[in-house]
Amino acid sequence: MRKNDLIFGIIFVVLGIFIFTQTFFYPSLDKGHPGPGLFPNLLAILFIIFGAILILKARKPSDAGEEAPPPAHGKVVNAFFVLGIIVVYVAAVDIVGFLVTSAVLLFVLMFKLGAPALRSAISSICITLFINIMFSKILRVPLPPGILGW
Numbered sequence: 001m002r003k004n005d006l007i008f009g010i011i012f013v014v015l016g017i018f019i020f021t022q023t024f025f026y027p028s029l030d031k032g033h034p035g036p037g038l039f040p041n042l043l044a045i046l047f048i049i050f051g052a053i054l055i056l057k058a059r060k061p062s063d064a065g066e067e068a069p070p071p072a073h074g075k076v077v078n079a080f081f082v083l084g085i086i087v088v089y090v091a092a093v094d095i096v097g098f099l100v101t102s103a104v105l106l107f108v109l110m111f112k113l114g115a116p117a118l119r120s121a122i123s124s125i126c127i128t129l130f131i132n133i134m135f136s137k138i139l140r141v142p143l144p145p146g147i148l149g150w
Contacts, residue, residue, distance in 0.1 A: 002057070002058045003058070004058075005054045005055070005057055005058035006054070006055060006058035006059070008051075008054055009051045009052065009053070009054030009055035009056075009057075009058060010051070010055065011051070012047045012048070012050060012051030012054065013047070013048050013051035013052060013055070014051075015047055015051075016043075016044045016045065016046075016047030016048035016051060017044070017048065018044075019040055019041075019043065019044035019047065020040075020041060020044035020045070020048070022040075023037035023040045023041050023044065024037075026040075078112070078113060081112060082109065085105060085108060085109060086105075088105075089101055089102075089105045093144050093146075094144045094146070095146060095147065096146045096147065096148075097144055097145050097146020097147065097148055097149075097150065098128075098132065098143035098144050098145070098146070099128055099129075099132060099143075099146075099148075099150060100146065100148065101146070102124075102127075102128040102131065102132075103124045103125055103128040104124075105124075106120075106123065106124035106127055106128060107120050107121055107124040110123060110124060
């Protein structure tokens with residue numbers, strides 16, 4: 001049994017149940033439109049499902065009977081790199097704007113984690129434009145325009 005998976009699985013299930021119960025008090029919108037509780041409900045359900053999967057995997061006996069080796073140095077560096085670039089993104093998005101900051105963030109992350117440069121560039125532009133269209137045009141959620149105004 002993997003003790004960490006069991007502990008975090010239980011934490012995720014309990015947190016998911018808590019979030020789900022708290023969203024009952026959110027107001028609903030007219031004509032059956034989803035209200036402000038839709039996204040937290042979806043996240044709560046995903047917390048419960050993936051927490052349960054962690055619990056089930058933790059209870060399954062491992063083949064080798066021993067713990068996995070600690071992560072390699074490169075993986076730890078990549079994890080801190082991702083955290084650092086997200087902090088930079090949060091600080092820069094209001095100044096530079098959503099489109100530029102998001103495209104640069106995605107490109108740097110994909111390239112750093114091993115994707116080819118051309119594929120990283122095309123993917124980051126397409127994903128950024130898709131998110132921009134979804135939020136600003138369809139959902140009408142304003143995104144930071146930044147100094148360029150777009």
